[in-house]
Amino acid sequence: MRMHPSVAALAAGLALGTGLAIGAASEARADFPDGQTIRVVTPYGAGGGIDIAARILSSVADEHVGTRVEVVNMPGAGGLDAASYVHGAEADGTTLIISDYGPLITLALREDTPYAIDDWVPLVQVTEIAPTFVARTDAPFDTIEGFVEAARAQPGGIPITHGTYISSSHLPLLRLEQLTGAQANHVPTSGGGETVQFLLGGTVPVAVTTPATIASAIEAGTARALAVATAERVPSLPETPTLREAGFDIVMPVWYTIFAPASVPEERRTAIAERIAAAYESPAAQELAERARIVVRPITGAEVETIFADTRATVEATLAELDD
Structure with a gap:
């Protein structure tokens, strides 16, 4: 990062x-x-x-x-x-x-x-x-529920980027798929910086990263946070629900x-x-x-x-x- x-x-x-x-x-x-x-x-x-x-x-x-x-x-x-x-x-x-x-x-x-x-x-x-699910503002969904529905409808069709394999940004995604039956196309990266580059550069429409790495893009209106994998909302993203609030029982903070x-x-x-x-x-x-x-x-x-x-x-x- x-x-x-x-x-x-x-x-x-x-x-x-x-x-x-x-x-x-x-x-x-x-x-x-x-x-x-x-x-x-x-x-x-x-x-x-x-x-x-x-x-x-x-x-x-x-x-x-x-x-x-x-x-x-x-x-x-x-x-x-x-x-x-x-x-x-x-x-x-x-x-x-x-x-x-x-x-x-x-x-x-x-x-x-x-x-x-x-x-x-x-x-x-x-x-x-907080591991944070975030999408570009031009993505065809604007909530975590919308992402899950899309990933169910198109198994393996929606690319999502994260850190290295089974890293702390990858495991919440794996758990979300296990609990919902959704299936995305996982695109690993070397870390937060590359993850954000893939997202904002158009390689993928959605990513799992941290609030700090994506804050400027959210402020600029080029990305929106969908959900955080913590027990409570994050002070820096007060409008972003937790996965639990969205109906997915996942708490995997870093x-x-x-x-x-x-x-x-x-x-x-x-x-x-x-x-x-x-x-x-x-x-x-x-x-x-x-x-x-x-x-x-x-x-x-x-x-x-x-x-x-x-x-x-x-x-x-x-x-x-x-x-x-």
Whole structure:
């Protein structure tokens, strides 16, 4: 996905600040690794949304976490390299991963990974991104129901673009087809930027992408959002219904969540989650998030565990039916 120039500049600035900001730790607690650097590993390269979310934490960590947080980008093998590294690290809570569900759920279900889904415990959900069904304004349908009806009437006849195969933008489409019997012509891309190019360039009439990548086209009146795959409507698209509102029971948000291996003692996981959540709630972190045009709302405890479990169940059901 191609970033807005201001977001790219923010990512670069945060990366520089991370390398310079080494401060004193706050009050010591036996259940928290005070004085030790916490490594937050990302499964993707620098500059993307997950990287920016991690660097926001890093930039405020000394004051609000009490320990330096170092961001480590470890792209490769669809997230397998990063997840394997964190899974194999010492179980003291100083090595964590911030990820979407691809490496920890989808990959673990599809590949022979050195970890299982149950080997991970979500600590803090940082933000949630809405997979968004969007059509060009000249498409022959202007609602998600209209798209489904058209895809039923013309099996395989309507091209729809999305990210890579079984990515977080592809899985909601697969689930929609499974629940409705619709069948579109899937056109994979390398990511959000190419997806929007295919849509606006006339290659396809409909796409699944994110609100940020399609916002300018919606504002310009060249595209319209049909539905979002989240439990609630998205603040940036208040008039766009959820898939559930349209009658399709699909909730498959893309979350950016910080995880610890389950082998880390529970008391330590809880202490780390509390401090990380407080750091993200700080005015400094919220200001950085606003500059990056992302909504940071930390979720911890039972709520984030439920989100993780619900996502796992939906992805498992989708992949199981896909393989049948």
